[in-house]
Amino acid sequence: MTRNSISRRGFLATGAGGVLAASFGASPARAATDVAFQLSWLPSVQFAGSYIAKSRGYWNDLGLSVSLNPGGPNAPVEPPVVAGNALLGISAADYTAAAVAQGAPFRIIAVAMQKNPFVIASLPDKPVNVPKDLEGRKLGMALANTPVLKALCSLNDVDFDAIEIVPTQYDAAPLLAGQVDCLLCWETDLPVAMMMRGIKPVTMLMADYGYALHSQTYIATQDSIANRRADLIALLRGEIHGWNDFHADPDAAAALTVDMFPDVGLNLDAQKLQAALQVPLMFTDVTQAHGFGWFTDDSIAANIKTLALLGQDVSADLWDRSLLEEIHAS
The missing domain is CATH 3.40.190.10 (Periplasmic binding protein-like II)
Structure with a gap:
């Protein structure tokens, strides 16, 4: 880590x-x-x-x-x-x-x-509401957080290999540009940045799905x-x-x-x-x-x-x- x-x-x-x-x-x-x-x-x-x-x-x-x-x-x-x-x-x-x-x-x-403040952030037109929704999606994240994602998948019977991981900088831009479907981030930062631009993201708090x-x-x-x-x-x-x-x-x-x-x-x-x-x-x-x-x-x-x-x-x-x-x- x-x-x-x-x-x-x-x-x-x-x-x-x-x-x-x-x-x-x-x-x-x-x-x-x-x-x-x-x-x-x-x-x-x-x-x-x-x-x-x-x-x-x-x-x-x-x-x-x-x-x-x-x-x-x-x-x-x-x-x-x-x-x-x-x-x-x-x-x-x-x-x-x-x-x-x-x-x-x-x-x-x-x-x-x-x-824990980790969330999966997405947009309302293609929301990630539960961990299973990650399958088939493009997820933007730092590769260093791969163990975090694997832990979430293990806790929720999600096929890790069905998620397309896209290495990204810590920025909301790839999500807003449609380059990814969701982001792995903290509840208290990238979602704030999006809300400051008038965009209300959907956030799935990982703590609600076993990531303690x-x-x-x-x-x-x-x-x-x-x-x-x-x-x-x-x-x-x-x-x-x-x-x-x-x-x-x-x-x-x-x-x-x-x-x-x-x-x-x-x-x-x-x-x-x-x-x-x-x-x-x-x-x-x-x-x-x-x-x-x-x-x-x-x-x-x-x-x-x-x-x-x-x-x-x-x-x-x-x-x-x-x-x-x-x-x-x-």
Whole structure:
């Protein structure tokens, strides 16, 4: 698996690649513990909960001075976390599993996106409504995502060989030009780009058809969980407050994001659309019952099954729910 997210999320922040040479941060009003939090990509409403926590002083109130380090094509999440240069990072279950297989001592301690954002996007005149509809269609995608497609086919008894894969850049243009019948993409980006052009695509969320893979996960090292537990709990508490505020007013969260990063080229209307599409991915019956970031034993089992289809063998101890249990119990 490669970081197709480099192209997948980059277009929503066009021109941002060199704008942020360093993380942003505010001086605390009082002495506080300095903490670095490594985000997975360039600024966008994808991380609005963190921006809210920062701007509203939630972390300062909990005794932390948090630096939010932007990610990007040259700023992967895992190295600074494993090296101790960031206490917490935003990753995904497959990236974390790959790092652990190479000896990284990571644990997933919370999950932001309860539903994986991968979709098959098509147009209303030739929609892909269920996985079986992929048979006989031309699917535009990055070849690096072939294991993802094979996993979806295996989970839904779809003939993989009956799909014509067309290698494409991460762009809606091939679909709009009729070169392909559908695209493999994230719910929160290419569909947003099409809607901004007045085109309402049909999106089939792969998570609704068995593709269970935790995305936008929070990772920490076992050493940090053991020896910096109080800081991790405070960091997660502020993050949870921020995302609950996002849930209450996604449009305001989008506006805050655009205001905080005036030089990145973010479009407010696009950010509002993205925020609206994020809500059902991040807030579900599980979060309503247990709180933001929660994950269940059933979801762990489903992730293990999906990861096996992606060629990654993991066990349930990749996940550690103990910090969330402490936070939400109080």
